[in-house]
Amino acid sequence: MKSVAIVGAGIGGLSSAARLARMGYKVDVYEKNECAGGKASEKRSKTSAGTFRWDCGPSLVTMPHILRDLFSFCGEQLEEHLVLKPLDPACRYFWTDGTVIDEDETLWKHPDVLAYLEYAKGLYETSAPLYLEKAPRDWWKNLAQGLFSNIQHLPKFIPTQSLAGLNRSFLGDPYICQIFDRFATYNGSSPFKTLSTFSIIPYIESTFGAWYPQGGVARIPCEIEKLARKEGATFHFNTEITDLCNLNADITLCNGDIITAYRTWLPECSTGKDIAEYDLSSSGYVMLLAVKKKFERLLHHNIFFSDHYGREFDDLFNNRSLPSEPTIYIAVTSKSAPGGDAPEGCENWFVMVNSPAAIPFHTEDYDEVIFRRLEKFGIHLTQNDILDREIITPADFSKRHNAWQGSLYGWASHSVPTALFRPSMQHPYRQDLYFTGGTTHPGGGIPLALLSGKIASEIIREDFPV
Ligand SMILES: Cc1cc2nc3c(=O)[nH]c(=O)nc-3n(C[C@H](O)[C@H](O)[C@H](O)COP(=O)(O)OP(=O)(O)OC[C@H]3O[C@@H](n4cnc5c(N)ncnc54)[C@H](O)[C@@H]3O)c2cc1C
Structure with a gap:
């Protein structure tokens, strides 16, 4: 049996822990805090009026099928563990002039928005199977496979304008434009600097909906931890790892912030200098x-x-x-x-x-x-x-x-290299050291961190078969 040490019990670490344990690896998860969840944590407070609970990070989940896929990979039904309720409207937007717009069917059916979503649909349908759901090292192979069926959408990936520019070319209404600009902040970027490719974010929200788990978002890491334990993974809380190269395991998978990892725990690697050269996310x-x-x-x-x-x-x-x-x-x-x-x-x-x-x-x-x-x-x-x-x-x-300088998503997606070529999931010369989570491929947010865990587990299975 091959062993994997996972450093960090954030969403990406948990997702890979459950999958790798299911695949037959001996999995140990080391987490510096007292519980799992990372940025998707919660807090409670007792007051004179009673107890309050807050999600300290995400309070909206989209693409629930990715979560469902993780549970079914481990032979379980998501619905038996978590109740996801639709948020409709997903959000209410206010302006100082008294304008109020709800993010609901009326907004999604606005004629300009429909045209925008049709454009973004092509981008999503091309990028999901070629890029979001696959290891970056297979990118060229995947591109070749997907080239024929998706060829008409490929020009949309050539960044000729920012997301804000694209929004203005489709959306006549300045209020709707501002709503669509804001989607750039979902990965900590500026709409005026990020690529038009990120028009897939509103497409994803309109198509897959906005959901909230009964009991709070922190139920998600809690249920994935249970899933991983059921598959045989062992958790070590209050355990901070400061040496990624000498853990007692065949393979190490780091779920901590990748910039912190290179700058703090792998200082001898030249990637550490390069990785901190780009804009940080907010x-x-x-x-x-x-x-x-x-x-x-x-x-x-x-x-x-x-x-x-x-x-x-x-x-x-x-x-x-x-x-x-x-x-x-x-x-x-x-x-x-x-x-x-x-x-x-x-x-x-x-x-x-x-x-x-x-x-x-x-x-x-x-x-x-x-x-x-x-x-x-x-x-x-x-x-x-x-x-x-x-x-x-x-x-x-x-x-x-351990988020590098407090940034929530690693790099801001302000250029082609930072948006489409996230920091590699593999160390440049250590064959047994991998990375997963929102600061590496394919990006931040709960669904992408879940996908990152899936991709990391698949790469490890390919390189170190059991
Ligand atoms: C305020 C806020 C709002 C957000 N809103 C949303 C939202 O609405 N929807 C959405 O989808 N996403 C949202 N996100 C983003 C989402 O929470 C993250 O992208 C996702 O949870 C990151 O998961 P991760 O796998 O990168 O792990 P992280 O959450 O970064 O966790 C990494 C874990 O590794 C541990 N660790 C780090 N270094 C070490 C070490 N050396 N030794 C041991 N343990 C270590 C850390 O303690 C942490 O538990 C939000 C985030 C924040 C902070």
Whole structure:
């Protein structure tokens, strides 16, 4: 029996742990924190009104078929372990002029949007089997196989414009355009710098829907951990690995941030220098608020847009400062879990503003900037309405998850190399060292991290058959 040491119990590490154990490898997972989940973690707090629960990372899941595929690979039915509920509308978007748009059938059926989605469909149907679901080392082979049936879509991969440029060429309505620009932030990038190829993100959300697991997103890693244990994997929590090259196993698979791995634990490798040369994806300034009040206008997901969206990305990626007029994201999961995530008459707010990674900035008083901004949308929250609050900064993301300088997705997808050729899943000269997760191929977010775990397990099976 060959042994695999997996470093990190994030979504990618868990996905590969369950698959490799199922394939017949002896799997040990080493996680520095006290539980599995990585960025998809949760927090609870007891207050005078009762207990609140927050998702500290994702609060929306798409492409549920990828999760279903993992469970069926291990001989189980997803639905027997997790109940996924559709979020419809997936999100409510607010502007200071009073405009409100819901992300629902009406938006997806808008004539401009239909034309856009038709364009993006071709991109998705080409990139999913050729790129997203396959090992990058097989890229040329896959391309050759898919060339004939998908040849008409290949020009769409030649990046002649940014996502924002593509959005403007299809979408006449500036409000809808801003909604579609925002999809670039799903992988921590700027719509004005990222490739038009990322029009597949709204296509994916419109086609596969937005879902929320009953009990919270942290149920996902929890159930995958159980699945991996059932297949025989062993978990070692509170165990930080600082030497990736001398673990007692035939194969090492690192699920920690790949930039941190090269810069911190593999400093002798020249990849470490090259890997940190590109723009980092954004981080976040997060407030977890126990709110003693209900806001009927809010849904599970809410976006309060900046009036100057371009300036916001300038602040994030050029000036490297917290936006002076931020777009504010508020997730209130108690809307989907009445009685579950917040006590009666209360709401659990997860408030997030995109922030740059890597800079030491002052966050004092930034929550006041956010509250003052929310007032412009008629959302009045006073200190008296808040029973408990926790602030999470880029430094906290770095400390808790070993995320390089707090960036949430490794590289920002601001160029062809960083968007389409993510850091390799294999070490350049150590044949037994591999990488998986949102900072490597095919990218960040729960579904892609799950796919990354699947691809890593398939590469390992090919190189070290059992
Ligand atoms: C605020 C926020 C909101 C998000 N929203 C969404 C969303 O709505 N939808 C969505 O799909 N995705 C979302 N994401 C992204 C998603 O959470 C991540 O892309 C995904 O969970 C990353 O999984 P991963 O496999 O890369 O592992 P990670 O989550 O990065 O976990 C890596 C694990 O490795 C451990 N580790 C690192 N180094 C070591 C070491 N040396 N020794 C031992 N253990 C180590 C870490 O402690 C961590 O547990 C969000 C993320 C954040 C932070």
